[in-house]
Ligand SMILES: [Zn+2]
């Protein structure tokens with residue numbers, strides 16, 4: 001197999017299983033170093049030992065390159081594939097195959113680890129037809145939320161990525177906009193109107209009482225500008241940030257408003273979020289809501305999390321046509337422009 005592809009996939013799968021960042025970085029760096037060499041030059045340097053002395057190529061990366069050059073899947077990558085892939089049940093597998101894209105992902109413009117073109121490339125490699133770039137909004141300072149000026153600049157990068165790309169993939173201009181304490185959306189309305197996709201999420205005052213939290217969410221849902229309600233309970237069930245209980249709100253009222261406004265309830269696929277919980281997915285299904293299975297990726301490998309979302313959606317019996325990320329791009333954009 002192609003050595004650069006092998007290194008890239010290794011980084012991707014390690015990231016997906018939430019391996020330490022330095023490990024992922026090492027393989028991505030090795031892929032960049034190897035990728036700069038013409039294929040024949042890489043092979044020559046690998047065989048005469050020069051590659052082993054190249055900065056950015058560690059022992060494991062070298063092993064991967066050598067085994068890939070033998071025309072096989074490197075052992076390390078094969079083991080990773082076995083660990084991370086093909087665990088889906090039949091229902092989830094069928095649903096996963098119907099997913100065409102992802103409406104929630106971050107780049108290093110806010111708190112993601114990776115530049116925008118690399119995120120787009122990873123989404124395309126995964127077979128996506130579209131990925132919404134949804135970096136954070138200004139009030140989320142801890143995550144370097146984008147000011148209006150920076151969002152405008154980011155939109156130019158999105159346009160450039162699309163101009164260079166092919167017909168089969170589109171990077172959608174989006175935002176994960178904070179739902180502020182008063183229910184307002186944390187970005188200029190005129191800018192929100194220019195975006196393809198608006199994911200609205202609560203990130204602050206997660207312990208708000210039920211009344212105010214419900215009012216806050218309803219205001220955002222009824223704003224006419226939100227397309228997706230992101231990780232609605234804010235819970236954390238595992239991971240390095242510890243756990244956090246779900247926030248309290250009137251779920252019947254919130255999901256009825258989502259169904260009424262055509263706002264999709266996000267199934268946030270991140271392993272530490274798994275949001276909403278099963279009983280709320282059931283309630284939203286009953287209420288007639290649309291759903292969006294999103295990765296909330298902060299790195300390329302995280303785009304693979306949607307397998308977990310597909311597993312949960314299939315288990316909940318959500319019909320694929322109610323999941324907006326199974327829709328073709330044209331249908332999706334007609335919906336977000338509603
Ligand atoms: Zn969020």
Ligand SMILES: [Zn+2]
Nearest residue numbers: 104106176296
């Ligand atoms: Zn996010």
